[in-house]
Amino acid sequence: MQKTSDISDQLHPNVQYLDPVYCGYGAKIDFYGMIHTIKCFEDNSLVREMLDTDGQGRVLVVDGGGSKRCAMLGDQLAEKAVKNNWSGVVVYGLIRDSEMINKMPIGVRALGTHPLKSIKKGVGEAGISVSFSGVDFIPGDYLYADQDGVIVVKELVLC
Template sequence: MGLTADICDIYREKVTLADPMFKSFGKKQTFYGPIHTVKVFEDNVLVKKSLEDIPEGSVLVVDGGGSMRCALLGDNLAAIAESRKLQGVIVFGCIRDSGEMNDMNVSIRAVATNPIKSIKKGEGEVNVPVRFANVDWKPGSWVYADEDGILITEDMLDLSVL
């Protein structure tokens, strides 16, 4: 079984399942870690800054408002996530350079791809609660993801029991 299936078997009452709307990019399929959020719309300046600033081992959750008109993350930003050893990035919106990302040791989830780059105004909010995929993403909560789905919990789970 996979990580999320095992977690659901043991911790079903403690987890919330995100709607299965994300495609997977990068070589890593499984990841988990504490959530850091950024809320933007068609502007990825704060996405880059967050990738550079959040602690190693974290997961960046990007609420891009679900926009399909441009990408919020490309291979250059994915390289930052890879070099800083971030666990993963979840984008409620689009990414680009997916072919390059698929050759990188990263785990990216996004709704779709789009070759158009975002604007660069630096507008948005960092580390605020956001809601998409029918779940609340709160800074400091934990996310667990694999090929079967994405789970959110208030606290870190004891995975030694799996």
């Protein structure tokens, strides 16, 4: 994968930069893919549904409203992501089971951890544009993540 700094140099000013407040989880530090979005608040039902689908070449972006009251992703959902070939998950919110997730071949960025699981009422929206942490996430755009940060561009950069 081409490094985020190289993509930034190549495509700036057409690059969006995620605020550098996210923690990295999972054994896969570098990941990239086409963005698919979910907007849900303290209910990860749609996260489960999406991670049950083929994720080849895709990154799931979860707008959890920045809630710090419960986790939106845990080891069971991360296992689904790995099984279904998702490249990574970015959560504007929290995760749990980080010790287990850190052993899995998936890249995850989140605001932190919390042991409480979310509710499951099936509330939320998928496939819509969401904005948080300085970035507009539009389904079909591309996300790249590595140790230097997370960026979003409109085009696939040869990796």
